[in-house]
Amino acid sequence: MPEGHILHRLARLHQQHYAGAAVRVSSPQGRFSEGAVLVDGRVLTHAEAWGKHLFHHYETGAVVHVHLGIYGEFTESALPLGQPVGQVRMRMIGVSHGSDLRGPAACDVLGPHEVEAIEARLGPDPLRTDADPDRAWSRISKSRTAIGSLLMNQAVIAGVGNVYRAEVLFRHGIGPQRPGKDLSRSEFDALWADLVELMRIGMERGRMHVVRPEHDHGAPAYAKDRPRTYVYRRAGDPCRVCGTPVLHSVMQARNLFWCPGCQPG
Structure with a gap:
């Protein structure tokens, strides 16, 4: 299972590639279709990680929450992206880069209070500046x-x-x-x-x-x-x-x- 440093690395990468602009979000596999509709075409304001959880915050207040679990992984590449390969749960396309997410334990859209509930269950994260x-x-x-x-x-x-x-x-x-x-x-x-x-x-x-x-x-x-x-x-x-x-x-x-x-x- 990916440990916390991987999620923080992804958060920093997604902050660089997508934050501040509208992101096209889809679910080629279909299992995240309803969630993708809620954030597709919206501006991603920031990405962050807490422990093994990744959060993409959008301008509407919606938050895409990802937990990679044992088998999940993101693949990143510059545009244009080819046709999806394998079971791509979520595809993100920004101004210059795209990401495909496969095999996560969780990929869903949450509201701010639901995010707060997850974070309240977690201990301090050594990689966060607010860790106590x-x-x-x-x-x-x-x-x-x-x-x-x-x-x-x-x-x-x-x-x-x-x-x-x-x-x-x-x-x-x-x-x-x-x-x-x-x-x-x-x-x-x-x-x-x-x-x-x-x-x-x-x-x-x-x-x-x-x-x-x-x-x-x-x-x-x-x-x-x-x-x-x-x-x-x-x-x-x-x-x-x-x-x-x-x-x-x-x-x-x-x-x-x-x-x-x-x-x-």
Whole structure:
């Protein structure tokens, strides 16, 4: 599932390509036809992201809400666009660029109050300038739930997914099974600051970069054309720092990776 940096990158791209002008919106697949009619030909005022949610705000007050889920993706290209390929849920055509959206978990038109309701359910987003990390700390510091689970809870911190969860905990030597209440404030502050930095790098480059330069060598990444990771999808491989085999388990139906040598407890 795309993590928050991807949605922020899309929001910035769509802001550049479409904001301030009328946008032609259609649904070649047909599943978004009614929603497309509501915004077709209207001016897109701005695009923004909160966690894993993308919002396109139009002049009428209507907001197109997109959650990519596991399979969703946007493809972007300069005009003219060719005929739609595959199941295109939403096509956007601006002055110079076009976008096709395929396979999202959600693509619908909402009113401002519905958007506010979604945002009210989300925790602070490390990539938003209005993020309040104290909100996340308040929940984490009182919880007996494992920090590995809390980081994936979008109501605690919005935008963190499986890769950032595994890697940021490794980078700070925190075992994913530790209860949230056992973290110190200084540990949390360091985690938050690192998430801000790592996710900003991901947004800027379009790829996650989580391994520090001094460790960015040796065994290749877990998949072709992916940057190296410390523990994510490296079960059984030696830790890049201490050589201990990386462990794997399942936490709340999601794969969990950690190094027992660098992340004790």
